[in-house]
Amino acid sequence: MPSRLEKARQAPDSMKGRILEAARRLFGEYGFSGVTTRMLAKEVGIDISTLYYHWGEKQDLYEAVMADLSCEIRGKLREIERMVRGAALSHRLEVAIEVMCDWLFEHPEAAKLMLSSYMGKSRSAPDTHVPIKEHIANIAVAMGLALDTAHVPARANARVLTVWNSVINFTAGEDFFRPLLGVNRNEYRSVVKETLKFILIPAFARSSAA
Amino acid sequence: MPSRLEKARQAPDSMKGRILEAARRLFGEYGFSGVTTRMLAKEVGIDISTLYYHWGEKQDLYEAVMADLSCEIRGKLREIERMVRGAALSHRLEVAIEVMCDWLFEHPEAAKLMLSSYMGKSRSAPDTHVPIKEHIANIAVAMGLALDTAHVPARANARVLTVWNSVINFTAGEDFFRPLLGVNRNEYRSVVKETLKFILIPAFARSSAA
DNA sequence: AAAAGAGTCCATCATTTGTTGGAAATTTAT
DNA sequence: ATAAATTTCCAACAAATGATGGACTCTTTT
Secondary structure (H helix, E strand, O other): OOOOOOOOOOOOOOOHHHHHHHHEEEEEEEEOOOOOOOHHHHHHHHOOHHHHHHHHHHHHHHHHHHHHHHHHHHHHHHHHHHHOOOHHHHHHHHHHHHHHHHHHHHHHHHHHHHHHHOOOOOOOOOOOOOOOOOOOOOHHHHHHOOOOOOOOOOOOOHHHHHHHHHHHHHOOOHHHHHHHHHOOHHHHHHHHHHHHHHHHHHHHHHHHHO | OOOOOOOOOOOOOOOOHHHHOOOHHHHHHOOOOOOOHHHHHHHHHOOOOHHHHHOEEEHHHHHHHHHHHHHHHHHHHHHHHHOOOOOOHHHHHHHHHHHHHHHHHHHHHHHHHHHHHHHOOOOOOOOOOOOOOOHHHHHHHOOOOOOOOOOOHHHHHHHHHHHHHHHHHHHHHHHHHHHHHHOHHHHHHHHHHHHHHHHHHHHHHHHHHO
């Protein structure tokens, strides 16, 4: 039996990887309690016990999904940090919004999983939050809102969180917001990016000029 | 047996009202699938069948919760509209943020319910979204982003949605964000308001001056 | 006081759900 | 080719869950 504490990424064509991928999609769509082991097995096209064989209990699988996601987010943020290092603040923000939106629009489950991780308790106790705290602190420093990641003022963190949340929201909620705006997929994506830049950049540009 | 299509608000001391209140709290906290009829009954301190007697199936109760919430939101938005009618745009925004935050901080389940209504599908089909579309359009007109509620550009709606979502997020996610900022309840509330005003007002003030 | 009605609870049922043991099938090693 | 290990499926179980019928209690009406 394969280890359940496996940290390495799963090959997407392996059974273990296929299960993880389906779990991510379904957990993102219906939440932890909204997904049954039978739904998962059916989605992958396998028997329930095969699922248990690879990942153990439902909660273990959920935790694996969150750990995997967390790892991916961390990588993405580092990538962005590398891209904008040394640039002007408004340019940094613009690139960050652009890149995060592009990625999250292609992985809406990721945004949904993070949202339910922030907002939702579950009586079945998968308290596996994505460890976003460090990332927020890093971004705050990168944006010049703080001098050192160990001492970031609450105000600075709150400002970063506002940006972060706005991106997560529009990507996670596309199915609900897009009909509301009456636009197609491509239009939605460009309107969202435009709006986020329009709203978020001026505030920070001003504070950086001051 | 009382009608299940009852539209009027329930007296908060009646059994039907107490059940609705508990349902709102629990559905907000754990989501539709995360709440069992037994949890609900226990929360109110009654038997399961009493619950069924008053509200029928679980889905009916959930829909009642959402309808009630929707009604309350509508009232709150009208109240805000009345308060800021005729004022300058930046003042309108400030008051709207202030009042909505105050109310949602006192009713965090409301914010959580709306979020899960936007983001989450459920296989048990309570597709009862809060009809936010009209409200967003009204706000857009009130903010001078559109001339008439029937023809609001997607851009305008998207901007209003950004504001709306930011407020919802910080109020719904207090339990997660507050430890992250390392502040107490009162500090959190004031930091959130300050941050929202700091970020959201400049963008609109600029566009209004142009 | 008696009857009618409304509200609550107990016991129970049928399904769903998480989970497991063990047999069959498939792959890998010898 | 044969044995060993790995992977998959079938069948089943116990607990949890949504839902209901009927008895009991309390209030209101006549």
